Amino acid sequence: MCRLLLLAPLSLCVLGSCKDNEIRTYKVATDSASGNSAAVPAGPMGGVPKGETAQDDAARSGSVVWQAAADWKQEQAGQFLTAAYTLPGGGRVTISKLPGDGGGLAANINRWRGQMGLKPLADKEVSGQPLKIAGSDAEILLFNLTSESSADDADGILAGVLPLKSETWYFKFTGPVGVLKKSGGIFMEFLQTVRKGGGGASASTANPAPASSSAKKIHVTPPAGWTPSEGSSMRAASFSIAGPDGTSADVSVVPLPGDSGSVLSNVNRWRSQVQLAPLDSEDDPALGKKSEIPAGEIFISHMVSAEPVINGKKAAIGSAILKRPGMTWFFKITGDASLVETNLEKFDTFVRSATFPE
Incomplete structure (x- = not known):
């Protein structure tokens, strides 16, 4: 089995500070229209056929679309790539597709x-962590092609493979292992925006339409001790928490269009990030529980790694999923297990502070 790195940024650039006795209310909003919103499969030689827009080509080919972060620098993809981006924190994301099964999943993995100096796996051992694509029965298979013992300056690969009926899509995040550890969560946020286009769909339905401006805005009140952090442009809010002995935790609020997957699929994805086995049923008490907040019904989960995964210490993830009309909101606190656990009550209060303008 290929284990994923802990895909959440654990050390973020601090933009400001909060006094210990002061609570501030932040009004934040996302604007998907400002990003690279129509990255789609290219024509036969890497371009869009004359007279068609990129979205027209996505609708015509019935393939996939995605939402790249606004601060990702788009590169000239070239003949063998559909799209390529350089991330501001380092590393590179590439997207490509091959016809059919692309030569086989095991062969590609x-x-x-081999490029990372890892031994090959038998076909039956190649099974990635599934990430369900909202609005379809397709799944992206997630892989970490990096040795757990690799130095931070060694090369690494995080990958998502999307097998479709007539083609296979490959999403790769490459860079030094230290960069992948820090920005793996941003790559996961990106993969959650991937959507299948419909063969007969119009361009507006092939590319997930942004929700209304009111649905994209959220007001949250962070507790004392949480410092606003840079995060990524996919986040509506981002905070860092500094703990003793150099420990840290990251808090994020990420809106994604539509249903964005079941509770079970999302929780299992997060469980893989702290190296826990997936759950089989939505009736499993380990999944979490429902709760009511002023903004609506949320589903709360908390998970702790069984083994040390961050600098010899256990990691934990606390999460809340809030589904709103046309949008799903993901609240997460990730990092050192003891620090996360001491902030869970604050995290609960933070989530409950969420309000949405009419």
């Missing part, structure tokens, strides 16, 4: 493992 083992090729990447």
Whole structure:
């Protein structure tokens, strides 16, 4: 089995500070229209056919679309890539597709493992962590092609493979292992925006339409001791928490269009990030519980790694999922297990402070 790195940024650039005895209310909003919103499969030679827009081509080919972060620098993709981006924190994300099964899942994964100096796996051992694509029965398979013992300056690969009926899509995040550890959560946020286009769909339905401006805005009140952090442009809010002995935790609020997957699929994805086995049923008490807040019904989960995964210490994730009309909101606190656990009550209060303008 390929284990994923803890895909959440654990050390973020601090933009400001909060006094210990002061609570501030932040009004934040996302604006998907400001980003690279129509990245789609290219024509036969890497371009869009004359007379068609990129979205027209996505609708015509019935393939996939995604939402790149506004601060990602788009590169000239070239003949063998559909799209390529350089991330501001380092690393590179590339997207490509091959016809059919692309030569086989095991063959491609083992090729990447070879590039990282890892031994090949038997076909039956190649099974990525599934990430369900909202609005379809398709799944992206997630892989970490990096040795857990690799130094931070060694090369690493995080990858998502999306097998479709007539083609296979490959999403790769490459860079030094230290960069992948820090920005892996941003890559996961990006993969959650991937959507299948409909073969007969119009361009507006092939590319997930942004929700109304009121649905994209949220007001949250962070507790004392949480410092606003840079995060990524996909986040509506981002905070860092500094703990003793250099420990840290990251808090994020991420809106994604539509249903954005079941509670079970999202919780299992987060469980994989702290190296826990997936749950089989939505009736499993380990999944979490429902709760009511002024903004609506949320689903709260908390998970702790069984083994040390961050600098010899256990990691934890606390999360809340809030579904709103046309948008799903993900609240997460991730990092050192003891620090996360001491902030869970604050996290609960933070989530409950969420309000949405009419």
